[in-house]
Amino acid sequence: MNFHNAWLVFKKDWLEIKRNWQILTPIIIVPLIFSVALPLIIGLIGNMPDANVSNNQDFNVLIPNLPISVQNMLANMTPNMVAVYIMLVYLFAPILLIVPVMVSSVIGSDSFAGERERKTIEALLATPISDSELLLGKILVCFIPAMAVTFVAYSVYMIMVDVTTFSTFGMLLLPNVTWLIMMFGVTPVIALCGIGLTIMISSKVKGFKEAQQISIVLLMPIMGLIFAQIFGLIFLGPLMLIMLIGIFAAIDIAIYYVSIKIFQREEILAKQ
C-alpha cells in the first residue's frame, strides 16, 4: 500500500469539507453545545447558594460504584456540590463520546455516497489508487477531524468545568485519570469503529442522507453506556475503560478487514 495515495485522498476530501458548510455546521455546533453549554449551566447553577440541582437520592445507585477516595471526598460536600461533581465529572464524560461518532458519521456518510451523488466517483475509481489506499484515505479524512474536534471539545469542557466550579470546590475537578484515558484511549477506538461502519454503509447505499440516517444507529451503544452508568449498572472507571479500549480495538481491526473484503468498485459504480 502506498501511503502517499491515501494521504492524497485525505487532502482532496479535506479541501472539499473545509468549503462545505453543510458538513462543517453540525461538526462545530454540536460539540460546542456539549463542551460549553452543559458545564456552564450545571457549574453556574451549582454556584447559587439556594439552588437545588438534584436530590442526592438520584445518585444513590451511582455513588457506591465510585472509588473510596471519591466517596470520602463527597461525604464532606453539600448535596448541591455532590450533584454538580457527579454530573460534571462522571455523567457527562460518556456524553462527550458522542462527538467523535457524530463527526465521523457526518463526514463518513459523505465519503462514497456523497461522491456518488455529485457524480465524481467514476473518475476517482478509474485512477490507479488501490482499494485499500482509497479506504484508508476516506478513514483518515473522518478520523483526523473527528479527533481534532473531540480533543478541542474535551479541552474546552475541562476548562469550562474548572472555571465555573473552582470558586465552589476550591480545586480543579478536571482532568483526572478517567478523563485522560477517555480522551486518549477510548475516543480514538470508538471513533475508528464509527468511521469504519459509516464508510461501509456509505459505500453500500445510494445517497448521503440515507447513509447518515443509517449511521445514526451507531450512537446507540454510546447512549447505552451513558444510561448504564446513570442506572448504576456499570461504572466507567479506569479498569472498565481499559477493557472498552481492548474490545473496540478488536472490533476496529475486524471492521477494517471486512471493509476491504467487501469493498467492490463495481458495486459502488452500479449504485449510481
Added chain:
Amino acid sequence: MIEAVNLTRKYGNLIAVDNVSFKIDKGEVFGFLGPNGAGKTTTIRMLACLLSSTHGTATVAGYDTQKDPIQVRKSVGILTENPSLYERLTAYENMDFYAQAYGITDFVERKKRIQELLELFNLWDRRNDKAGTFSKGMKQKLAIIRATVHKPPVLFLDEPTAGLDPESAKEIRDLMAKLSQHEKCTILLSTHHLEDAEKLCNRVMLMNKGCCLLIGKPDELREKTSTGQVIQIDLTQITNTILQTLKNSAYVKEVNTKPCETSLWISVEDIRMATPEIVKTIVEANGQILGVNMLRVSLEEAYLKLIKAEGAKTQ
C-alpha cells in the same frame, strides 16, 4: 494498442455487451457509434477496469484488464459520462489531484504539465476559480484536459459533446482534434453525435443493443449502406431531348427532376466513370450546365439505415 476479444457483460438476464471484438491501432482515433443503451459506456468501463467482463478478454496498452487492472488504469485517461469534477475545488486543484493520483509526484513537473495544458486550452486565467462556477462546456473541456494530465497512451472519451450547445460542441471537437495531434495518444471516442465521428475518427464501430454491427472507416460505412450514387446537375433549362438522351445512356440508372427546378438528380453505378460521360451527353444535347455536384450519403443517413435495418431484423 487496444484489443477486445468476445467481450461480454451481462446484468442478470440482460446482455449489455454481447461478444464484441475489435482491435485499435496505436495513434488511431476510434469511435463507438450507437444509440443510447447500445453498450458503448459498458464497453468503455470494461476497458477502463471499472467493470469486469462476464466473458471474453481485453488488453489495453499491452496489459490484460483482468490480470493487471492497476497498470491498465495507469495507462488510461478517461472522460466519464459526467465531467466528474470536484466542484468545490478550483480548476488547478482538480488537475493537481488527478496528476498526483496518476503518479506525477514531482511538484515542479506537475505544475509545468498542468500549466502547459491549461494554457494550451485557454483555461490558465481561470485556474483559481472553483470548477462549480464553470459553464457546462468549460467543465467538459477541463475534464478532458484532466484526463490527459499524466500523458496516457490511451484516452477514453465517453460522450464528450453530449448535452452541449452547438458552439460548445464544436469547441470540444476542436479540442479533441488538437489533443489527438498534440498528445499523440490512441483515442477511443464514444458518441451518438455523428458529426464527432465524421470529423475525428479514423474508424468507427457501430453498436446496437450490445452488439457490434459494423467496423470500418466512416466512408466505408457510407458505402456499405449506399444503394448507388447520385450526381446533381444544374442547367439553364431542362429539355425533353436532354432527358431522353440521358435515359438512353448506359451510365445512367435513373433520372429525377423536381417541379419548377432546373436541376437533375441522376443515379449512377460508378460516380467517377459516369460523371464525365453524362456531362458530355448533356452538352451534345445542347444543354447548358451551370454546376455539377457529386452527392454522397451522409454518415447520419448511413447510421440510421443500419440501426433501422438491425431493428427490423430483431423484430
